[in-house]
Amino acid sequence: MTLRYLGNSPYCAANSLSVIFGEAGPGAPMIEVASGSPFGFSIGQVDGGHRRGFPDHEIEEIVFFSSPRWSPDFGLARSLDVLGWDCDRIHSSAEEAVAALRRASHDAPVLVGPLEMGLLPYFPGLGQAVGADHVLVGLGVEGDLLRAHDVIGWPFVTISLDDLLAAWQGDTFAYETEAYQVRAGFRQARPVATEEAVRRSMETAIHLLEAPEIAPAAQRAAELVEAGLTNMQYKYLVEFQVQAGARRLADAAVLFHDAGATASGAILEQQAKLVGSLQLLLMKHDDAATASVFRELGPTYGELLDALRKES
Template sequence: MTGMAVRYVGDGPNCYADALTMVLGPAGPGPAAIEVLTGSPYGLSLHGPDLPIFCPSGWTPEIGIAAALDLLGWTCERTSGSVDEAVARIARATPTDPVVTGPLEMGLLPHHPSLGQAIGTEHYFVVLGLEGDVVRMHDPRGFPYATLPLDSLLAAWQTDAFVYPVEPFITRSRFRRVREVDLATALRDSLPAAVRWLVGPDAASTAERIARIVEDGLTDSQYKYLVEYTVSGGAGRLGDAAVLLAEIGCAGPARVLEHQARLVGALQHPLMAGDRAAAAALWRELAPTYPRLRDELSLVLREGPAVPVPS
């Protein structure tokens, strides 16, 4: 992307989708579509030993970003390496040629309130430049044109706190389109991967396990993770997936996804109110929807989507 300063997109939990939206600009499909194309809506897992997250087991943002860019016909320069190499790469960033940076440890970013320690949660943002020893960035977590001391960035750029292996100091830059792909085609092409995610480790049994965790009482970290991040992010991406799949004629999967979004969104109040029984019941109601979604998507792959009726 060249010629125009990158426009800020953010203030939600889907940092990598927002970051990609910023660098793709008007040629991109927007964060909701990117999020769905990453494959993240198609499953449920435990992050580390006991933190629920609405994405498939084995899925990572790095896997999702690569999938979404490929489905959309885009490529970029993805690099990692030493500290010196990382600094050199972000030093070349400009508002018209920005650099997507991450994953970083979100808990170690000092401009994020009430964190201050590693929490095992990855984060991505868009670097606009290096001004002396200060990094200028668009942080999708709600901080446009934020600044961060370079040393603080480098400290958060370590990846040893994550539960999956990933190299440190990853950047993506020089995004360019190599194929013209419309969004409907990209969404249809994403469905086989969606089914593969859903036939992996059992999301239904994970939902049952989370229900028992809720009944036994959440730890402070589990509670904070759910009410500040997981529930809102999960409900949002499931709702977006429902709308987008309905638009390409996948009515059956869209109905299941909307039902999932409603169940997940309904978790927020009982969790905040400390109503363990109500929250656990919602998790248990969610459990059988995952095999149902897999079956509906498999049916679409066998028979093809219906032709959507214009509104």
């Protein structure tokens, strides 16, 4: 079985929840796997032209290493349910959201988002919407500034409330979501053993892998590569999707294998290696080899579904 990976990865929701849960939490890998994010493959529709300021909107097809049935909102809700945690979700208005931020503290942190990463002014090199969703751990308001932990790498960062609200509209992503979401009042409703959390994560995986669009999406990804990726399609892959996809699969492989689902764990490790191999191929612009990897991935999702049904 694979050596467990520890290190950088775009686990913003899982790492943020780990900060909030503290020692009572199961750690970011279990949180991420419980969300269902590793299981599946899809092509999302992103309005790239609008984000680049062009008057004629261009709808671009973006590769996601997750099920078409999955979204970050689904993942957050599923993680909390599987792991036995509750919280209060506020999403009605900007005024109520800011009021919730003002009630936050180091002892009562809140989860803020999804936010448009490109509109967070402390991020270097962005400055415009890029369709990337992000969350922060809110620690309270100081004057007109939110103090927060950004788990990508900025502890105790600040952002003005005006800038935060501009990034908090929820209208730039490849999935539908609500603006001004805050999750507060986190509390552990019941203790959940790792074995139970993994078992319920396997149930989630089966549901997500049953989406009939998965295998055709992998084939479509190969065709997109062969036709020539746009700048947005390419950047999504090399700057986020490959990292996130390989890490999620690697974590799922270890957790499932350790829980006794060895066949499922082996397939997940195979998928992690295939996705991980894409980074070099994409950076070298080896389109033929990249397309071949996507085609090799396609049938593994059905194989994983069969294995999970037998082992769950």
